[in-house]
Amino acid sequence: MINLLRKRRSIRSYKPSPIEDEKVAILKEALLRSPSSRGFNPWEFILVDDKQTLVALSRAKQHGSEFLKNASLGIVILGNEKRSDVWVEDCSIASIIVQLTAEDLGLGSCWVQIRKRNHSDEISSEQYVQQLLQIPSHIRVLSIIGIGYPNEKKEPVAEQKLQFNKIYHNMFKEQ
Ligand SMILES: Cc1cc2nc3c(=O)[nH]c(=O)nc-3n(C[C@H](O)[C@H](O)[C@H](O)COP(=O)(O)O)c2cc1C
Structure with missing residues (x-):
């Protein structure tokens, strides 16, 4: 791991x-x-591989979602807010789990934040995705994970760059 x-x-x-x-x-x-x-599994997932729909999803935000138009797959991560008050946490966990699984399969991925972001002055990114994919309003949209075979190579983050100063022992300590 x-x-x-x-x-x-x-x-x-x-x-x-x-x-x-x-x-x-x-x-x-x-x-x-x-x-x-509590094992409530409040999530729902929409797997999108239709090119036109991926292009439409790539317009969910003004910045940071464009790359979805070239993804082979977009996984829209949804949470039923009626089923759990911590659907955000549960959906975040599902998002990162699928990203790590993609990595393990030799695929590349990136998270697109939808919750709390805006499509335009009038509508939120969440409303935009809900309208596009016919999602009812209590099924909230957390993220879209773009996935595909990598067409870019990125260096791993060097160990020297890790912020070990953010880790404390037994008690928080002001730096
Ligand atoms: C909660 C969350 C939201 C993110 N939203 C976006 C996004 O909307 N668009 C994007 O291109 N990248 C997004 N990212 C990816 C981050 O920009 C990226 O993980 C960060 O810059 C660190 O780079 P690395 O993943 O290559 O280590 C998001 C990541 C997280 C964890």
């Missing part, structure tokens, strides 16, 4: 090749194995 974490970087440029069905099946299994508070 630590080797996976050492090499993982956000990948925003993808080859046009589709993701094999067996790998998509593993991504689905990983999503459904995500732990959730």
Whole structure:
């Protein structure tokens, strides 16, 4: 696991090749194995591989979502707010679990933040995605994970760059 974490970087440029069905099946299994508070599993997931829909999703925000138009797959991570008051945490865990699984499968991925972001002055990114994919209003949109075969190479973050000063022992200590 630590080797996976050492090499993982956000990948925003993808080859046009589709993701094999067996790998998509593993991504689905990983999503459904995500732990959730009290085992309530408040999440729902929409797997998008339709090009036109990916292009539409890439316009969810003014910045930071463009790359989705070239992803082979976008996983829209949804949480039912009626099912859990901590759906944000549960959906965040599912988001990172699917990212790490993608990495393990030789795929690249990047998180697109949707919750609390805006599509325009009039509508939020969340409302935009809800309208586009016919999602009811109590099914909240946390993120979209863009996935595909990497078309960029990124160096791992060097160990010397890790902020070990953020880790304390037994008690918080002002630096
Ligand atoms: C909660 C969260 C939201 C993010 N939102 C976006 C986003 O909307 N667009 C984007 O391009 N990257 C997004 N990222 C990716 C971060 O920019 C990236 O993880 C960070 O810069 C560190 O780079 P690394 O993942 O390559 O280590 C997000 C990451 C997290 C954890």
